[in-house]
Amino acid sequence: MKNGMRKKATIYDLSVLSGNSPSTVSAVLNGTWRKRRIKETTAALIRDLAEKYQYTANRQAQGLRSSRSGLVGLLLPVHDNRYFSSMAQTFEAHVRSKGQCPIVVSASRDPQEERDTAATLISYSIDELFICGATDPDGVHEVCEKAGLKHINIDLPGSKVASVISDNYEGGRMLTEAIIRQFPADKPLAPEELYLFGGRNDHASHERIRGFRAVKRELLAGDPDICIQTTGYSPNNTRIAFEAFYKQEGRLPRALFVNSSINFEGFLRFMAGHPHETFADMVVGCYDYDPFASFLPFPVIMIRQDIESMLAKAFEVMEEPRSAPTVHMIRPELIKPRTALAGPLDALKDID
Structure with missing residues (x-):
């Protein structure tokens, strides 16, 4: 088969080209x-040949033979967020590497929309559903369970089926300690000078706050309740909270723990309305990674959640027999200020 031919390769073409049986190629x-x-090495060779010769699976024929559509769904809360967009990009690459087709949708943190969207995906005969950051994961579980659809929770846990999440307590501890140790010994941080902004009454926020408070008590010997400002995940609500604090105190805290990159966007909106001097000599920690924020004029320490390991574990668990709902925790990574890391977009290919 010549590379310049318009006809796309079949499994039998790839079998001849790779020197392997059709069943191995399949x-x-x-x-x-x-x-x-x-x-x-055999799998890599076959995948490379499939890409080179433009192999495309016949989903309809596959479905008729195996009662599987080859469609795998990912339900997100939002798209416009580096963490969730990286989740989607990594998920799509993993699904395609298995010869399947990814479908990624969002439900805007609306519990009813989550259930309705899951029902719609089921109507399209998806084979599996990965439920990421759902407001009501157990409600989505009920929809999937009724349809007999394999599913798993990512990012936020449910109580009915297996979940793979970040170790948010440990991440909260890591970030809080790094913020505190950023200050010199001759100008140490006081307990009332370190505030947490953002988050809501969900598992991730609860665990991050628990880690934050534990380290403050250990290293600063104090943990005033006033230092916890849960604003939800709305950037505008976060901005309003910073404005209210600034109006009352006439300044910002010396140190901030911002609960997510969405809350950090609210902080940036607050910054846009105030002079540079307002942010001099402060240290900020953000529980999420964004390379642009890493290069702000003051130190920004970040937590990068290990999306690759979370998804790899989720796909592994999905292949196992159904068992009691277990929560698998993946340790996040602490990122120092002024750091630009590689990410899933580096896998994109330039086309001439």
């Missing part, structure tokens, strides 16, 4: 090759 393309103990 196992690589549908993601079951590890179960058959096919070598990694």
Whole structure:
């Protein structure tokens, strides 16, 4: 088969080109090759040939043969957020590597919309659903369970099915300690000078706040309740909270723990209305990573949640027999100020 031919390759073409049986090629393309103990080098060769010769699976024919559509869903709360967009990008790459087709949708943190969207995806005969950051994961579970659809929670846990989440308590501890130790010994931070802004009454916020308070008590010997300002995840609500604090105190705290990059956007909106001097000599920690924020004129320490490991574990658990709902926690990474990391967008290919 010549590379310049318009006709796309079939499994049998790839079998001839790779020197492997059609069943081996099929196992690589549908993601079951590890179960058959096919070598990694063989799988890589077949995937490279499939891309080179523009192999496209016939989803309709596959569905008729296997009662599977090859469609795998990811339900997000929002798209406009680096953490969730990276989640989507990494998810899509993983699904495509298994020869399947990803479908990514959002439900805007609306519990009813989450259930309705899950029902719509089920009507399109998706094979699996990854439920990320759902406001009501158990409500989505009920919809999936009724339809007999395999599903798993990511980012926020549910009580009915397995979940893979960040270790938010440990991440909260790591970030709080890094903020405190950023201050010199001759100008130490006092307990009332370190505030947490953002988050709401969800598992992730609760665990981050628990870690924040534990480290403040250990290192600063104090933890005033007033230092916790839960604003929800709205950037505008966060901005309003900063404006109210500034109006009352005439200044900002010396140190801030901002509960997510969405809340950090609210902080940036507050910054836009105030002079540079307002932010001199302060230290900020953000529980999420964004390379642009990392290069602000004051130190910004960040927590990067390990999306790659979270998804790898979720796909692994999805293949296991159904068991009691277990929460699998993945340790996040502390990122120093002025750091630009590689991400899923680096995998994009330039096309001439």
